[in-house]
Amino acid sequence: MSTTWYICKYTPVELLEALGGTCRVLDHMPERFDRSDEVSHPNLCGFGKAVLEACLEGEVRELVLANCCDTIRSVYDVLLAHGKLDFLFLMDLPHCGDCCAREKLRGELLRLAAAYAAYKGTTFQPARFRAAFRPLDRPAEPYLSVLGGRVGDALFSMMEAAMPLPVRNDTCVHNRSLCPPPEELDGLDGLMEWYGGELLEQLPCMRMTDATGRKRLYQDPNLKGVIYHTVKFCDYYGFEYAALRRELTVPMLKVESDYTLQSSGQLRTRLEAFAESLAPPEQRKGRRTMSGNGYYVGIDSGSTSTDVAILDRERRIVAQVILPTGAGAAAGAERALEQALAQAGLRPEDLSATVTTGYGRGAIRQGDRSITEITCHAKGAHFLDPEVRTIIDIGGQDSKVIRVDEQGNVINFVMNDKCAAGTGRFLELMARTLELSMDEMSTAGLTWREEITISSMCTVFAESEVVSLIAQNKSRADIIHGLNESVAAKTCALCRRLGGEPVYMMTGGVSRNRGVAQAIQRRLGAELRISGQAQLNGALGAALFAMELGDAL
DSSP: OOOEEEOOTTSOHHHHHHTTOOEEEOOOOOSOOHHHHHHSOTTSOHHHHHHHHHHHTTSOSEEEEEOOSHHHHHHHHHHHHHOOOSEEEEEOOOSSOSHHHHHHHHHHHHHHHHHHHHHHTOOOOHHHHHHTOOOOOOOSSOEEEEEESOOOHHHHHHHHHHOSSOEEEOSGGGGOOOOOOOTTOOSHHHHHHHHHHHHHTSSOOTTSSOOGGGGGGGOOTTEEEEEEEEETTOOTTHHHHHHHHHHOOSOEEEEEEOSSSTTHHHHHHHHHHHHHHHSOGGGSOOSSOOOSSSEEEEEEEOSSEEEEEEEOTTOOEEEEEEEEOOSOHHHHHHHHHHHHHHHHTOOGGGEEEEEEESTTGGGOTTOSEEOOHHHHHHHHHHHHOTTOOEEEEEOSSOEEEEEEOTTSOEEEEEEOOSSOTTSHHHHHHHHHHTTOOHHHHHHHGGGOOSOOOOOOOSHHHHHHHHHHHHHTTOOHHHHHHHHHHHHHHHHHHHHHHHTOOSSEEEESGGGGOHHHHHHHHHHHTSOEEOOTTTTTHHHHHHHHHHHHHHHHO
16 A cells, blocks of 8 residues: 655645545655755755655655745655656645634645545545544653654654653654544535644644744653754754753753764764763663672773773772774774783783773673763763863864763763864864874964964865965964864854853863864863873773772672
8 A cells, every 4th residue: 555655744644544545754864865966956954855865766656745944845846847756745834823824724625635536536534534533642751852853763763762761752743633523523625624723723833923832842740851853954943942941941952963864873972971961870780790800991982092991999090091993993992902901910800890982882892881972071071170060072073062060960062063173083184284293283383473264164175275375375383273273163162052161171182282272271261171181081981980880780
């Protein structure tokens, strides 16, 4: 049986089922947008491209759209020109629920009914229409809610897997809820007049003129946290997020996706870190019974380096190793652990517990537990300096700013997007372009004279700017100062988004870059503390969690 796909909560699903249809929400998340990029504008939002991709792949043959925004209108035009769908319909929806809007929607419903009945070769069945109404089930138990713009099926499954509480998809099309029609109503015209009003009286989406009724989504006493999702290039939900930051009394995490699976690794890290803040890691069980001689290991597998710290029972660092990660996270971790054991004069059986962190943590076999680098950096920074309240971590492929409380628990955090701008990778590429080592790059900008602005934070475009500046005979010191300032500007923007406050600490490999550190400190207007173990901080935090794990078991 063919499936009729839809994308909007205002789609008359019950009407389509009464005409013989089988309906399903289109939440397809492709690997990339190969086909849609060939036929659409590059700035079309990720969801619009995902709809196009599913249709152009042949997965979707019947589709009912609603003119939620200009993107969906564009998608309809492209698909209409493409001409390969068996059924394609665009509903013209009102933006409010007054009498005129209801009358307009009634006309749209009758227009769709006529087109769909002709396509299916069926007639309207009142009994099937009534049977199609299904109430939205909201059990009375603690839960987390996903709010904001629609979220793809793969990303929502990731959220469910990561969170310690049940997760409800309250985005867009998924908070659809209608009451069955009154028994006294009969006939297509009478039912459609009532049905149009019922569709418009649902919990409003952000396209509606009056969206204040959405507050019911986050005033439930069983709500224990919110994951707020936005789609890149979509502006509808930014206003609601800004309001929620002021109004919500439960924890909230914002994530943005481009509706592909390409950034799933970073999104998973954000989700797991949020989950850890809701349920402290020390309350979770390890994977095996601890033994050993009281030594605890933290392995931080990053994109650039793999760091290992070994602590004894007194929380003293007995070994610390920082090695290039290389081609594989597992192999890099194995090499680093071997060197750390040799440095401390220990055998593998002396280890009581091992915790892994970093992007490669899931691939490391030695770990007894995996904890995100966000939580581990908070743990390590609090150990090094309990006065720290904001941590700036610039690593090889991302930047994070983390706020912690007096006990070192994560209050909130932000990360850069999947672009490498402002990270260690960015600085490495600039150093190669300038024919400098990273150590030389660290100090070469300290003696600058001319203020140079690097206008692009895109790594590729910034490299072109640097090449152009070299051709203009600008000094290396001035160029590097401009690069340091651009990294500092991006980093401090993350601090402002988070509401960072002193005391500040900088961790990660870029903390060794004196020029960047000084530029950040100038822009913050506050002291930036940097420990001698700054690059080891994530591994140190993981080792401290390993100690708690061993003590708990």
